[in-house]
Amino acid sequence: MKLTVLGASGGTGREVVRQALAAGHEVTAVVRKGARSLAAVAGADPGDGAAPGGKGRSGVADASRRGGQGGGRGRLTVMTVEDLTNPAALGPVVRGRDALLFCPGLPGGGRPTGRLGAAAHALVRAARAAGVRRLLVVSTAPVGPLPPDEGVLGRAVSPVLRTVFKDVYAEAAAMESELAHSGLDWTVLRPGKLTNRRGKGRYRRRVGGNVPGTGTLARADLARAVLDLMDDPAVRGRTVGLGSARG
Numbered sequence: 001m002k003l004t005v006l007g008a009s010g011g012t013g014r015e016v017v018r019q020a021l022a023a024g025h026e027v028t029a030v031v032r033k034g035a036r037s038l039a040a041v042a043g044a045d046p047g048d049g050a051a052p053g054g055k056g057r058s059g060v061a062d063a064s065r066r067g068g069q070g071g072g073r074g075r076l077t078v079m080t081v082e083d084l085t086n087p088a089a090l091g092p093v094v095r096g097r098d099a100l101l102f103c104p105g106l107p108g109g110g111r112p113t114g115r116l117g118a119a120a121h122a123l124v125r126a127a128r129a130a131g132v133r134r135l136l137v138v139s140t141a142p143v144g145p146l147p148p149d150e151g152v153l154g155r156a157v158s159p160v161l162r163t164v165f166k167d168v169y170a171e172a173a174a175m176e177s178e179l180a181h182s183g184l185d186w187t188v189l190r191p192g193k194l195t196n197r198r199g200k201g202r203y204r205r206r207v208g209g210n211v212p213g214t215g216t217l218a219r220a221d222l223a224r225a226v227l228d229l230m231d232d233p234a235v236r237g238r239t240v241g242l243g244s245a246r247g
């Protein structure tokens, strides 16, 4: 498939790119200027030719490479978009794609910036304009309600998290709302705290709600879920709670 990964230089984004290339997909990785972390993982050298951070058409620079480190078989194109809230800037990175995978980080510091909702709004507009229907977004579990089968610990901790990080979750909720009203084939993934631990190669998921005892999830397993669910018709227009596999 032809995929665009936004937030590709982040922890999850890099894993999504790596696994997508290994699976043979054609990947457009969207990064900000000067993002070098993607190069280390995917084997795209920003210093090589028309590189991320360089000037290109419409504020977009790109560098293409076949495969990548880790035995990737797909094709990687790295493109730079400085402002994810600008639908015109997103046009070149969404046109002709089968699916858009959106995983830029939540704003830090607990102060709302409005950027995440604005970026989702711009992406929806760009996708519609380009005729791309499939859009999968990484959000966060506390945006959704606790599941009815949540344990005692989760019930105790959840109100504290939701109070401390309420502005962060409000941003994620604004992002989700853009999708819910988009008319596109969207899916929202809601994991708990992400880690860089080695993935288990499997995960728990619940369509339409959070998994009980959400806990932590390795970014490698989140990336696997992103790619598993990206062309799963059963999760179109649905939220999917994710958690680490038990055992």
Ligand SMILES: NC(=O)c1ccc[n+]([C@@H]2O[C@H](COP(=O)([O-])OP(=O)(O)OC[C@H]3O[C@@H](n4cnc5c(N)ncnc54)[C@H](OP(=O)(O)O)[C@@H]3O)[C@@H](O)[C@H]2O)c1
Pocket (backbone or CB within 6 Å): 007, 008, 009, 010, 011, 012, 013, 031, 032, 033, 035, 082, 084, 102, 103, 104, 105, 106, 115, 138, 139, 140, 141, 191, 192, 193, 194, 195, 219
């Ligand atoms: N971290 C967690 O524990 C956690 C928990 C639940 C859900 N999530 C969600 O999971 C996803 C991935 O999280 P992560 O921790 O793996 O990501 P991360 O490592 O923090 O990476 C964040 C990515 O977002 C990009 N980014 C940040 N602000 C941006 C902006 N204003 N414009 C454009 N790009 C911007 C960063 O680009 P640069 O490399 O250029 O900075 C980077 O590629 C996010 O959607 C996050 O909200 C995270």
